[in-house]
Amino acid sequence: MSDVLLKVEDLHTYFYTYEGVVKAVDGVSFDIRKGEIFGLVGETGCGKSVTALSIIGLIDEPGRIVSGKIIYKGKNLLELSEEERRKIRGKEISMIFQEPMTALNPVYTIGDQIVELLLLHEEGIANIKRAPKELKEEKKKKAIEMLKLVRMPDPERTIDSYPHELSGGMRQRAMISMMLATKPSLLIADEPTTALDVTVQAQILNILLDMKEKLGISILLITHDLSVIAEVTDRVGVMYAGNIVEIADTYALFDNPRHPYTVGLLQAIPSVTEKKEELKYIRGSVPNLIYPPSGCRFHPRCDYMMPICKKEKPKLVEIEPGHYVACHLFGGE
Numbered sequence: 001m002s003d004v005l006l007k008v009e010d011l012h013t014y015f016y017t018y019e020g021v022v023k024a025v026d027g028v029s030f031d032i033r034k035g036e037i038f039g040l041v042g043e044t045g046c047g048k049s050v051t052a053l054s055i056i057g058l059i060d061e062p063g064r065i066v067s068g069k070i071i072y073k074g075k076n077l078l079e080l081s082e083e084e085r086r087k088i089r090g091k092e093i094s095m096i097f098q099e100p101m102t103a104l105n106p107v108y109t110i111g112d113q114i115v116e117l118l119l120l121h122e123e124g125i126a127n128i129k130r131a132p133k134e135l136k137e138e139k140k141k142k143a144i145e146m147l148k149l150v151r152m153p154d155p156e157r158t159i160d161s162y163p164h165e166l167s168g169g170m171r172q173r174a175m176i177s178m179m180l181a182t183k184p185s186l187l188i189a190d191e192p193t194t195a196l197d198v199t200v201q202a203q204i205l206n207i208l209l210d211m212k213e214k215l216g217i218s219i220l221l222i223t224h225d226l227s228v229i230a231e232v233t234d235r236v237g238v239m240y241a242g243n244i245v246e247i248a249d250t251y252a253l254f255d256n257p258r259h260p261y262t263v264g265l266l267q268a269i270p271s272v273t274e275k276k277e278e279l280k281y282i283r284g285s286v287p288n289l290i291y292p293p294s295g296c297r298f299h300p301r302c303d304y305m306m307p308i309c310k311k312e313k314p315k316l317v318e319i320e321p322g323h324y325v326a327c328h329l330f331g332g333e
């Protein structure tokens with residue numbers, strides 16, 4: 001399909017630790033369309049970040065992508081050389097993290113960091129000191145425009161600040177504008193608002209919406225927060241223990257969740273059920289990914305468990321147009 005920007009196909013990413021092989025991502029498939037915000041949601045440790053790092057090509061020892069395909073604009077990224085991957089990583093696919101301090105350089109001002117990226121990506125100049133003064137001025141003006149785009153307060157002044165002089169929300173904005181300097185087609189945002197307070201969280205989510213609407217950027221938004229998913233995503237994939245258990249339009253997922261795990265997740269969110277006194281939790285605990293349960297990994301926690309669930313891993317099947325579920329209740333054998 002031509003409106004697909006990125007297609008993840010049967011991805012397996014494992015970590016070879018002393019304790020055993022952690023099957024962190026074990027057969028994950030989904031696609032991200034041009035200009036959409038695709039959400040990936042699930043409890044801690046289910047493999048969301050490992051999926052993101054696999055896409056951007058930052059899985060390190062003891063981890064390895066064991067099999068699968070990651071097709072970006074028709075090319076399988078897993079077949080590219082390290083150099084070709086690095087090019088795509090810097091330019092076409094960008095990632096923002098939960099704590100932007102780790103990605104910002106503490107000894108340079110925000111402005112210098114954005115100008116440096118603009119010089120590199122627009123002029124091919126790798127060293128800011130080598131750039132002519134007028135060119136630097138021109139890029140600085142552009143950097144201010146970019147800070148305005150991410151609604152940075154007082155951009156003319158902020159541009160000369162160092163990262164530690166900014167609040168968490170402002171750092172996240174600086175980080176996003178740095179990402180925009182390379183004009184990516186896909187932005188991966190891994191828990192971009194988790195460390196921020198609620199008002200700042202809402203502002204950052206609005207910036208992501210702006211980027212989608214004004215710049216046409218596709219976004220993979222990773223979060224364990226279903227209210228964030230509800231607010232900004234177009235479609236969602238629900239992950240459980242290294243697998244995707246359900247994919248649907250966001251509205252359909254909240255309106256008509258089908259996988260017992262998704263149903264449980266939604267019931268555990270007060271703002272969705274609006275009946276706080278009846279809040280339910282999914283019984284049991286998140287499985288160990290070295291020795292995951294056989295068959296459907298959710299079976300030990302599932303109220304609808306059938307004999308087949310212990311034996312066979314259910315496949316993701318389309319039960320309604322665009323709504324996919326991996327569950328034996330829906331014929332996923």
Ligand SMILES: Nc1ncnc2c1ncn2[C@@H]1O[C@H](COP(=O)(O)OP(=O)(O)OP(=O)(O)O)[C@@H](O)[C@H]1O
Pocket residue numbers: 015017022024042043044045046047048049050051061062063224289
């Ligand atoms: N470098 C590593 N070495 C060994 N195991 C790892 C490594 N990185 C991740 N894992 C394991 O892979 C699994 C998936 O981790 P991942 O970070 O993707 O979870 P997550 O869904 O992003 O969770 P969270 O919501 O807490 O960020 C976990 O069991 C984790 O312990």
Ligand SMILES: [Mg+2]
Pocket residue numbers: 048049050190
């Ligand atoms: Mg994570």
